Amino acid sequence: MTTTDRASGALLLRQLREGRGWSWADLARALRDIARQLTVASLMNRQVASIQRTVARWESVTDRTSPGDRYQFLLAQLYARTPAGDLAIGPGSDFATLLDALRHLGTPPERVRQLVELVGRSGRGDNGDLLMPLSPGTQSTIAAIQRNPSELDHEVVRQLHESVTAINGLVGTTPFVRLQLQLAPIVDSCRRLVKLHQADSQQELLLLATVAYSLAGRLAFETRDDEAAMALYADATRTAGHLADRSHRAAVQTSHTMVTLHATDDLEAARTIARAATVDAHRGPSYAIRARAHAVHAEICARAGQANEAAAALGRAWKTVEQLTVDDPHGGFNADRLNGFDGLCALHAGDAGHAHDNLDRSLSALRLSRDAVQRGIVSTDLALARLRLGGPAACVDLLHEAVDITASTGGRVAAQRIRLTRRNLRPWRTEDFFAELDDHIHDTLIGR
Incomplete structure (x- = not known):
């Protein structure tokens, strides 16, 4: 991103705000109102x-802060409508100007297309499409819970759990x-239900809340809201502590470990959570969760330069994988996934x-659509x-896919x-393949 790009984007954002007659505080209130809606x-x-x-930081020429994913969506929702409430997203509209501002600030074309799609959906369906894949019945259930959280039965929990899974x-x-927007009303419903029915200690409800909070924490991390992510994982861990099956809390902790690592680079904090995960995993019945807990612990040790400890943890993970059963309710982690940890x-x-x-x-085993995020990670590691084996061109070929x-x-x-891998390629920065990779990264990822 160049200074000229930054200046142009910041200026357009300021002009949009001032064009509505808003102060910074006015825009902040408008964004919060949409977030509540x-x-x-x-x-x-x-x-x-x-x-x-x-x-204020967005509009500063010297501050490099730009709207993140959540704010981009809220700004799009705000500027897609005129002050009178009419949808206006064509050329010359405030929405079109917002997209220009985001492009100047480095938002990639794919993200811009996603914003257009999301706004178009919400405009056509009054935000109803944003709640898909929630069924009409589940949406009605959520509305009923918001009116009266005392209405709780097995069917309510089942519908919400199916929606979280979807x-x-x-x-x-x-x-x-x-996905964050789809999950948000379920998380809110879980909070209401758990608070009201806390004395009942219903395992089914607690499990729903644990899964919803943990997934919400993962999504908050992916959208770069690390503060919210940590709070949600804390909620998930605390709620899972009331479940009889300790495998659930271990599952939360393994995910929390990786988010802590990649959000903060705090190895010691990540190691503390990883150790707790292995303890809980061995108190639960799931060998899949035990294997994952040991694999995550191994990665933390390896990153800390503790090769012996990492090897020992990997050994425990491989031994546990050999005991996996097809009926493990926490299935999903297997030898294919463990190979990725072992390789790293x-x-x-x-x-x-x-x-x-x-x-x-x-x-080679990550071929399903739900494996796409993990495939991107493993591709960069491979x-x-x-590169370490002396093949910079082969490295770049795979990076293009990643x-x-x-x-x-x-x-x-x-x-x-x-x-990280691009930095390791710097000795080859005069090669054509390096320049082509840089162009590809700039065209598709800069600004994420």
Whole structure:
């Protein structure tokens, strides 16, 4: 992003605000009102002064802060309608000007297209399409819960749980901010229900809340709202602590470990959560969760340079994988996934050959649409292994694939690793393949 791009984008954002006759505080209140309408939990209760400071940074030429995914969507919803409330998204509209501003600020074309799609859907369906895949029955259930949380039975919980599962199944194929909006009313319903029925300690409800909070934490991380992510994982961990099956809390903690690592780079904090996950995993019946917990712990140790500890944790993970059963209710983690962890640990240990073989096996198995985010991550790790083996051109070939996957999924971890691998390619910066990779990254990922 150039200074001229930054200046142009900031100026357009200021002109949009002033064109509506708004101060920074006015725009902050408008954004919070829309967040409340759409149940964007991380913003709906935020102080106006806090949002106002964020708005001011967007309009600063010297501050490099730009609207993130959630704010981009809220701004799009705001400027897609005239002050009279009419939808206006064509040439010359405030919405079109907003898209120009975001382009100047580095938002990639794919993201701009997603905003147009999201606004078009909400405009046609009065936000109803944004709540898909929630069935009409589930939407009615949520509305009923919001009116009277005392209405709780098995069918209510079942419908909400099915909706959470459906939303989770769309990860990798649907923009994270849209999934966040779909999940938000369910999270809000869970909070209402758990608060009211806390004395009942209903395991089914607690499990629903645990899964919903954990997924919401993952989505908040992907949309770069790390503060909300940490709070949601804390809620998920606390709620899971009331479940009889400790595998559920271990599952939350393994995800929390990786989010903590990639959001903060705090290895010690991540290690603390990873250790707790292994303890809980061995108190529960799921071998899949035990294997994942050991694999996550191994990665943290490898990143910390503790090769022996990482090898021991991997050994426990492989031994546990051998005990997996087809009826494991927490299934999903298997040898194919473990190969990815094993390969990454080998990369950190300096064994590029072993890393390449394991990562290649893992990548070959990640073929389903729901594997797209993970495929982007493993692709970048495998690319780095190829570079370590002396194949910079082969590394770049695979990175091009990883860039396309990451542009499609919006995966934050894969984007981080692409940047890392690109830095390792700097000795070849005079080569044509390096320039082509840079162009590809700039065209599809810059601004994410």
